[in-house]
Amino acid sequence: MSHYDFDLFVIGAGSGGVRASRIAAGFGARVGVAEDLYLGGTCVNVGCVPKKLFAYSAHYSEDFEDAKGYGWDLPDAHFDWSALLENKNQEIARLNGIYRNMLKASGVTIMDARARFIDSHTLQVGDKQVTAEHILIATGGWPHIPEFPGSEHVISSNEVFHLETLPKRTLVVGGGYIAIEFASIFHGMQREVSLLYRGELFLRGFDTSLREHMAATIKHKGIDLRFKADVRDIERQADGSLLVTLKDGTTLETDLVLYATGRKPNLKGLGLENTAVTLDDKGFIAVNTDYETRDPGIYAIGDVTDTLQLTPVALAEGMALARRLFQPADYVPVDYRDIPTAVFCIPNIATLGLTEEQAREAGHALNIYESRFRPMRNTLAGRGEESLMKMIVDQASDRVLGVHMIGPDAGEIVQGMAVALKAGATKAMFDATLGIHPTAAEEFVTMRTPTRSD
Numbered sequence: 001m002s003h004y005d006f007d008l009f010v011i012g013a014g015s016g017g018v019r020a021s022r023i024a025a026g027f028g029a030r031v032g033v034a035e036d037l038y039l040g041g042t043c044v045n046v047g048c049v050p051k052k053l054f055a056y057s058a059h060y061s062e063d064f065e066d067a068k069g070y071g072w073d074l075p076d077a078h079f080d081w082s083a084l085l086e087n088k089n090q091e092i093a094r095l096n097g098i099y100r101n102m103l104k105a106s107g108v109t110i111m112d113a114r115a116r117f118i119d120s121h122t123l124q125v126g127d128k129q130v131t132a133e134h135i136l137i138a139t140g141g142w143p144h145i146p147e148f149p150g151s152e153h154v155i156s157s158n159e160v161f162h163l164e165t166l167p168k169r170t171l172v173v174g175g176g177y178i179a180i181e182f183a184s185i186f187h188g189m190q191r192e193v194s195l196l197y198r199g200e201l202f203l204r205g206f207d208t209s210l211r212e213h214m215a216a217t218i219k220h221k222g223i224d225l226r227f228k229a230d231v232r233d234i235e236r237q238a239d240g241s242l243l244v245t246l247k248d249g250t251t252l253e254t255d256l257v258l259y260a261t262g263r264k265p266n267l268k269g270l271g272l273e274n275t276a277v278t279l280d281d282k283g284f285i286a287v288n289t290d291y292e293t294r295d296p297g298i299y300a301i302g303d304v305t306d307t308l309q310l311t312p313v314a315l316a317e318g319m320a321l322a323r324r325l326f327q328p329a330d331y332v333p334v335d336y337r338d339i340p341t342a343v344f345c346i347p348n349i350a351t352l353g354l355t356e357e358q359a360r361e362a363g364h365a366l367n368i369y370e371s372r373f374r375p376m377r378n379t380l381a382g383r384g385e386e387s388l389m390k391m392i393v394d395q396a397s398d399r400v401l402g403v404h405m406i407g408p409d410a411g412e413i414v415q416g417m418a419v420a421l422k423a424g425a426t427k428a429m430f431d432a433t434l435g436i437h438p439t440a441a442e443e444f445v446t447m448r449t450p451t452r453s454d
Contacts, residue, residue: 009132014041016314017138058188066381150234167255174260175202342411
C-alpha cells in the first residue's frame with residue numbers, strides 16, 4: 001500500500017477526468033477527483049449536450065415549414081425560450097446526477113472544490129490537503145474573449161446557455177464550430193443573425209468544398225455572413241441595444257454579441273508554479289506521447305494539452321492513461337488518425353480523415369468524388385437546399401482517405417464511415433456495397449465517376 005492518500009488524484013471531472021477516474025478505480029486504484037464547478041465538464045453542462053438540444057429545437061422551424069408540402073396544415077408555431085431552457089436545465093441536472101452516481105459506484109472519492117498544487121504530490125483541495133502518487137490534470141478549456149473597447153458587453157458560449165431571454169438580434173463573432181452552430185441555432189429560432197469572421201472563409205482546417213458550400217448555404221438561409229470583418233468597439237446604447245463598430249468603420253446594431261473566438265486551457269489557480277510542469281508556446285501543458293508532463297507523476301489529458309479538442313478524444317486519452325498506469329498489459333495508445341467529427345449547424349457538417357488539401361500536401365495522387373444533390377425530403381417541401389458528399393481516394397492504393405458531408409443527419413451517416421476507414425476500406429469496397437434505397441447515405445456507395453483526378 002502506497003504511503004500516499006491516493007494512487008491517482010484527478011483535477012477536473014469532465015469527460016476525460018471522469019473516464020480516467022472510473023477506469024483506474026476499476027483496476028483497484030484508490031482514486032480521488034476534485035471538481036469546483038460541475039460534474040461532466042464543458043461537454044455535459046455548457047458544450048456538446050445542451051448545444052445539441054438547442055440545435056434540435058432550432059431545426060423545428062424548418063420542419064414546420066416543410067410539413068406543409070407533405071399535407072400537414074399546422075397552426076402558427078410559437079417558440080418559448082423559457083420552456084426550452086427549463087427542460088434543458090432538468091436534463092443537465094439529471095446527467096450531473098448520473099456522473100456523480102457513476103463515480104461513487106466505482107469507488108471514487110469526489111471532492112467538490114478547486115484543487116491547487118502545493119508540490120508535485122500534494123494538493124490543497126478546499127480546506128483539505130491530500131497526497132497522491134499520480135496526479136492528472138484534466139481541467140479542460142475555457143472560452144477566450146480578446147480585450148477591446150466594449151468587450152465587457154459580450155458573452156461567451158458559457159453564458160449563452162443561461163440567457164433569461166432570447167434577444168431578437170444576435171451578432172456571432174468567430175469562424176469555428178461554436179460560431180457556426182450558434183448562428184444556425186439562433187436563426188432557426190427565428191432571430192436575426194449576423195456572423196462575422198476575420199478570415200476569408202470560416203471553418204479553417206475543413207475541406208474547402210465543405211467550407212464554400214456551407215457559406216453559400218447559410219447565406220441563402222438569410223444569415224448576414226461577413227468575412228474579412230472584425231469588431232473595433234462596442235457601445236451600450238440608451239435603449240439597451242449594442243452599437244458595434246467594425247474595423248472598416250461600418251456599424252451594426254444588435255441586442256446580443258456572442259464571441260466564439262477559441263478556447264484556452266483552464267489553468268488559472270492550479271498552482272503549476274509549485275511543480276515542474278511546463279507549457280508549450282501555445283500555452284498548453286507540454287506532455288509526451290504517454291501524457292506525462294515534465295514533472296514525474298503529473299499527467300495531463302484533453303483540452304489542457306495541444307490535442308484535438310473533442311470529447312471522444314479526451315475519453316480515449318483518459319482510458320489509455322488509466323490502463324498504462326494501473327493495467328499496463330491492456331494499454332493501447334490512442335490512434336489519432338481518421339477521427340470523425342461533426343458540426344451541428346443547420347444542415348449538419350460531418351468530416352472524417354484527410355481533406356483534399358491535406359491529402360495533396362501528403363503527396364497522394366487523388367481521385368475526387370463529389371456529389372451535390374437535393375435530399376428527397378426537400379422535394380415536396382419546396383426547399384432548394386442541397387447536400388454535399390465528397391470522397392478523397394488515393395489513386396495508387398484505391399484506399400479512401402477522407403469522407404466529408406453536409407446535409408441532414410451527416411454526423412449519423414459519417415460515424416458508420418469511420419469504421420470503414422479504420423478497417424482500410426478501398427473505393428472498390430464502397431462500390432461493391434449495396435445502398436439502402438431511397439436514402440441520402442446511399443450516395444456514398446453509388447458515386448462511380450471521379451469529378452476530378454490528378
